[in-house]
Amino acid sequence: DVGAGDVFCWPADMGWIAGSLILGSALLRGATLVCYDGAPDYPDWSRMGRLIETYRVTHYGSAPTLIRGLASNEAVSTAPDLSSLRLLITAGESIAAEHFVWFERAFGRSECPLINYTGGTEVSGCLLSSVVTKPIVPAGFNTRSPGVAVDVLDPAGQPLTGAIGELAVLAPFVGMTASFWQDEQRYLETYWSTVPGVWIHGDLAMRTGEGHYLLLGRSDDTIKVAGKRVGPAEVEEILVEIEGVIEAAVIGAEDPVKGQALIAFLTCSGPADDILKLATARIQERLGKPFAPRAVFVVPQLPKTRSSKIMRRVIRSVYSGSPAGDLSSLVNPEAIADIERIVRQGA
The missing domain is CATH 3.40.50.980 (Rossmann fold)
Incomplete structure (x- = not known):
């Protein structure tokens, strides 16, 4: 319109x-x-x-x-x-x-109307969105893109309803990327190796019984704590409900007991002493004791792209001490030094 x-x-x-x-x-x-x-x-x-x-x-x-x-x-x-x-x-x-x-x-x-829209450059735009002629649930999508066969699949490639799975494209369409420049193997591993013959887009999603879709974060950001999977977005939503928390980013770090442990990074609008204790309590209350974060850090800012996406990959590399990789889309590189300093202080 x-x-x-x-x-x-x-x-x-x-x-x-x-x-x-x-x-x-x-x-x-x-x-x-x-x-x-x-x-x-x-x-x-x-x-x-x-x-x-x-x-x-x-x-x-x-x-x-x-x-x-x-x-x-x-x-x-x-x-x-x-x-x-x-x-x-x-x-x-x-x-x-x-x-x-x-x-x-x-x-x-x-x-x-507020239209939620998801897809990506590699699919030339939209996989899921909403139309104004159907009810729009908060944070949800009420339709698939016209001409695109999209579903939510389990690890065996079977359709899921009411449970978290991988957002998948079931049939080719004109907008799909055919390869990566001079890196065919990486392209195949990224989209076609999880479920052979099916494009797995890399997003965790859920289809409700009413036909709505919910997006729950990137599957490559998924954290496995004591054998249970959780998406960063699920934990971050709990944290931003706390008064005084502006933004949250959650990553997974290796843990000898749980396999992985949650590490949370917050930006806050005021004093953070009470927020740090409350963050742990809220996550335990909503997700269970195993998901209690190993550490919660308050930082001045989170690393972001030009389109304001939080770069969890960069936070994860800073925390683990591994190479950060491509930083060309990072607009606030000073955030890296802030996180490095605060993590060292809390070590």
């Missing part, structure tokens, strides 16, 4: 699918596209709202990480006039239901 007279703004990195998607969605339909440069919270958290107010944006998209920041600074982020908005979008990673509802209420006045 984009056309002449509409104003489209979806802050995203132009190097990935979102960049070309946004250009096509707006300009090919005759709409105006709003572009900007710099951080979304500079000079303060009203920047996104002021863009919306100044250019009378009708369609606005945001990554979940940015939504969490906006929610933590609600008085400032919602001060501008947001009444021009007609449709909201979120994409890039899994989002907690509470932040989904907040975005819908605070930015969308509980009137604008």
Whole structure:
């Protein structure tokens, strides 16, 4: 529902699918596209709202990480006039239901549909999304992309309902990546080796009995504690419910007893002494004693990409002392030094 007279703004990195998607969605339909440069919270958290107010944006998209920041600074982020908005979008990673509802209420006045969207550059866009003609559950998706055969599978490749499994593409479609540049083997191992003959996308997902889909984080981030799997997003949602916690990133570290142990990194809006104790208690209460984190660190910032995704891979490498790998998409490299210093202090 984009056309002449509409104003489209979806802050995203132009190097990935979102960049070309946004250009096509707006300009090919005759709409105006709003572009900007710099951080979304500079000079303060009203920047996104002021863009919306100044250019009378009708369609606005945001990554979940940015939504969490906006929610933590609600008085400032919602001060501008947001009444021009007609449709909201979120994409890039899994989002907690509470932040989904907040975005819908605070930015969308509980009137604008909020469309959750997931896919990736390697599939030229969308695998799951929502349509406004069906109920949209908080943080969920109510439909598959047209022409794309998507399902949730168990490790044996069997369909799952009401349980966590791997998001899979069951049949070829025109948008699928055919290979990696000069690295055919890595391509095959990444997408085709988990269930032979089936594209496994790398996302943990669940299909409900009502036909809705929920995204629960990346499967390569999955942590196995005492033989039980847990996705970082599941733990992070518990942590961001604690008053004073702005953002959370959870990784797994080797543990001689449990196999892996949870390590949590938080950014907070105030004193953290009580938060550290409460974080452990909340996780134990919701997930059980084996999932009590081995360590909880409060840091000034978490490493992020240009599209505001938290780079757990980088945090994991810093904590373990292993090489960080490609950092070309990291926008705040100073976060690495902060984490290294705080981890050493807590050792």
